[in-house]
Amino acid sequence: MIRLKNVTKQYGKIKALDGVNLEIGAGEMALLVGSSGAGKSTLMKLLYREERPSSGSIVIGNIDVSSLSDSKIPYLRRRMGIVFQDFKLLPHKSAFENVAYALRGLGAEEYEIQKRVSGALNLVGLLERAFNLPSELSGGEQQRVGIARAIVQGPPLVIADEPTGNLDPATSIEIFNLLSKISERGTTVLVSTHNQHIVENIGKRVITLDKGRVTSDTGPIIRSTGLAQGLKR
Amino acid sequence: MKEIRIIWRTLQEALSSIKAGGFSNVIVISILAVALALFGGVLQLNSSIKQISQNLDTQLEFSIYLLDSAGPQEIANEISKNPKVDKVEIVTKDVAWERFRKKFQFSDIAGNPLPNTIHVNIHKPEYLQEVIKEVKTLAGIEQISYAPELFNGLERVRTILFSFGVLITLILAVGTITIVSNTIQLVIKSRSLEIEILRLVGVDDWFIRGPFIFHGIFYGLIASLLAIVPLVLLQQTVWGSFQASFKTIMPVTFNFDSGADLGVIFVILSLTGILVCGLSSFLTTQKYIGT
Structure with a gap:
């Protein structure tokens, strides 16, 4: 699903990523860990083509992201869902409208929007709060809206950049369980985090970055761990 | 759709x-x-x-202002002989003065400063310069006023x-x-x-x-x-x-x-x-x- 070959990203003289090689298979869930400044966010941005690599190649599915022209970026992003640390929800729109917003921009029909948004909100357990504004939701609920928005188009890949960075430990576990659930439905999920408790207990592949290099990789976890058996409140 | x-x-x-x-x-x-x-x-x-x-x-009309010494009727007759001229109208200085006084509601001022005037209409606009040229050769003409100048x-x-x-x-x-x-x-x-x-x-x-x-x-x-x-x-x-x-x-x-x-x-x-x-x-x- 994701293949990085010798990817380097340089900002002036600083190398944010240095010769990264990585393969993540379809339907796999992987955690990207590392200290602040290790290159996690840079790698994420390269995947959704917010940035271009200085050298090397990035292929997602059959799309060569590294050589993708600017006009084709929307085409790439429609095939992935992105979850952010700060949720990025529109404050004056309800949970339902936040999830539906992108679908409207993509020209989806109203009945299709209703069906897809309800399905996504149901999956994240927020159907009953669909018409609440973000300010009326807790942090964890807001992030679940963010996840619903990421999966509403049914993308084969979900990228989550520090999705629990602003949440308490218990809520963080809920969010990781939810992302595991999405992965088990066949979606490739890549999550960057520095939550050591989750990393040690989730039973998923862990890729460690340090100073822009992959320093360790547990490799694909073959056995199914269910809903992260080790993760309990 | x-x-x-x-x-x-x-x-x-x-x-x-x-x-x-x-x-x-x-x-x-x-x-x-x-x-x-x-x-x-x-x-x-x-x-x-x-x-x-x-x-x-595209005006077909011009006006001739005469010297006080010139006879309006003689000049008008002369101009009328030109086949390119359609109509000639004399407005004497007395008539012009009267019209002017009525229009601007003047009371009396000493003397009548307006000249005798002849309004000439021609058949086609393109005859204008030619007719004016001929009129200018006549004696007693003080000034000719015509639209193309304006x-x-x-x-x-x-x-x-x-x-x-x-x-x-x-x-x-x-x-x-x-x-x-x-x-x-x-x-x-x-x-x-x-x-x-x-x-x-x-x-x-x-x-x-x-x-x-x-x-x-x-x-x-x-x-x-x-x-x-x-x-x-x-x-x-x-x-x-x-x-x-x-x-x-x-x-x-x-x-x-x-x-x-x-x-x-x-x-x-x-x-x-x-x-x-x-x-x-x-x-x-x-x-x-x-x-």
Whole structure:
């Protein structure tokens, strides 16, 4: 699903990523860990083509992201869902409208929007709060809206950049369980985090970055761990 | 069908963008309307003067002012012999004086300063120069007044006024583009989160930028509608009294048309407003949103 070959990203003289090689298979869930400044966010941005690599190649599915022209970026992003640390929800729109917003921009029909948004909100357990504004939701609920928005188009890949960075430990576990659930439905999920408790207990592949290099990789976890058996409140 | 849905939603987003503009919309539209009204005024004045001067250029009439020593009847008889001349009318200095006194409600002033006058009508405008040349050879002629002389004068005035008006309009256009661009830029900044989300979920560039371009077009359209109002009022009030005054002071008679064509001016103003504002918004979105 994701293949990085010798990817380097340089900002002036600083190398944010240095010769990264990585393969993540379809339907796999992987955690990207590392200290602040290790290159996690840079790698994420390269995947959704917010940035271009200085050298090397990035292929997602059959799309060569590294050589993708600017006009084709929307085409790439429609095939992935992105979850952010700060949720990025529109404050004056309800949970339902936040999830539906992108679908409207993509020209989806109203009945299709209703069906897809309800399905996504149901999956994240927020159907009953669909018409609440973000300010009326807790942090964890807001992030679940963010996840619903990421999966509403049914993308084969979900990228989550520090999705629990602003949440308490218990809520963080809920969010990781939810992302595991999405992965088990066949979606490739890549999550960057520095939550050591989750990393040690989730039973998923862990890729460690340090100073822009992959320093360790547990490799694909073959056995199914269910809903992260080790993760309990 | 999908395209129609996207266009409809783009318009809905444009409405949100206009709402986000708040009171600044009123300010921008007001400034824009003043600039467009000025431009329209230049077009209106230009068109009106052009209409008058063209009317003058095709006149079939000229006037001859005689020396007091000359006999009007003899000269009129001589001119009438020319087959290119259609009609000759003598207005003696006494009759002219009486008309003048009545028109301007003068009481008495010492003496009668007006000359004997002969109004000559010819069959075709192209005979004018030839007939005047022949008349000039006659004795007792003090001065000949004919419309093409006025035509040339009016054309000079029109050119100067039009050039000046265009210059002022261009200066205002630059100011207007800056104001529209800054306003759209502020709206873009106020909606930066929405724009970022739309970009990250893969919505096409033109759906993201479209509402802001429509926003600019809306400015141009509303401002042109407002700009035409003072021009209509101007035409209705000033043009009528101008016609009356002009007929009084002119040495020759002719018919006026209805004045400048406000329909054409409105179309020009609307297109200019839409084009300038739309382009300004397009370039602003290109700079601040474009991938």
